[in-house]
Amino acid sequence: MTWADVCRRVARDIQKIDDTKPRLGSDGKGWTRQALARHLRIQEAYELRSTQLQAEKTRTDRNPRRNHDPEVVVLRRERDAIRQENEELRRKLAAYEERFSILTYNKALGAQSEEEMARPLPKKFDRQGRT
Numbered sequence: 001m002t003w004a005d006v007c008r009r010v011a012r013d014i015q016k017i018d019d020t021k022p023r024l025g026s027d028g029k030g031w032t033r034q035a036l037a038r039h040l041r042i043q044e045a046y047e048l049r050s051t052q053l054q055a056e057k058t059r060t061d062r063n064p065r066r067n068h069d070p071e072v073v074v075l076r077r078e079r080d081a082i083r084q085e086n087e088e089l090r091r092k093l094a095a096y097e098e099r100f101s102i103l104t105y106n107k108a109l110g111a112q113s114e115e116e117m118a119r120p121l122p123k124k125f126d127r128q129g130r131t
Contacts (some may be wrong), residue, residue, distance in 0.1 A: 006046060010036065 036042045103117055111117045 006036070010042065 036046070102119070102121055105121055106117045106119055111119070
C-alpha cells in the first residue's frame with residue numbers, strides 16, 4: 001500500500017460522504033501524510049489495513065495453500081496428481097523389480113516351467129544372490 005493509494009482512497013471515501021465537490025488538501029494538490037495523521041480515525045484505519053496486508057502477505061508466504069488464485073489452484077491440483085501418479089509408478093516399479101529378482105533367481109537355479117519360475121525366494125535371501 002503506497003501513500004498515493006491512501007490519498008486516492010481517502011478522496012474517494014470523502015467524495016462518497018460529501019458529494020458536493022471533490023476536496024483536496026490546503027495546497028489544492030492533495031493531503032500530506034502529516035495532515036492525515038492528525039485525524040485519529042484515518043490513522044487507525046491506515047494502521048489496521050497495513051497490518052492486515054502484512055499479515056496476509058506473511059500468511060501466503062508461509063503457507064502458499066492459502067493462496068486461492070484460480071491458476072495456482074489448478075497448478076496445485078496438477079502437481080498433486082503427478083505426485084500421486086509418481087508414487088503409484090514407484091510401487092509398480094518395486095513390484096516389477098521384485099518379480100524380476102524372483103525370476104532371475106529361479107532361472108539361475110535351473111527352473112524351466114512357469115510354476116518353477118514363480119517359486120518365492122527363500123526367507124534368507126540377500127540381493128547379492130547368496131542364500
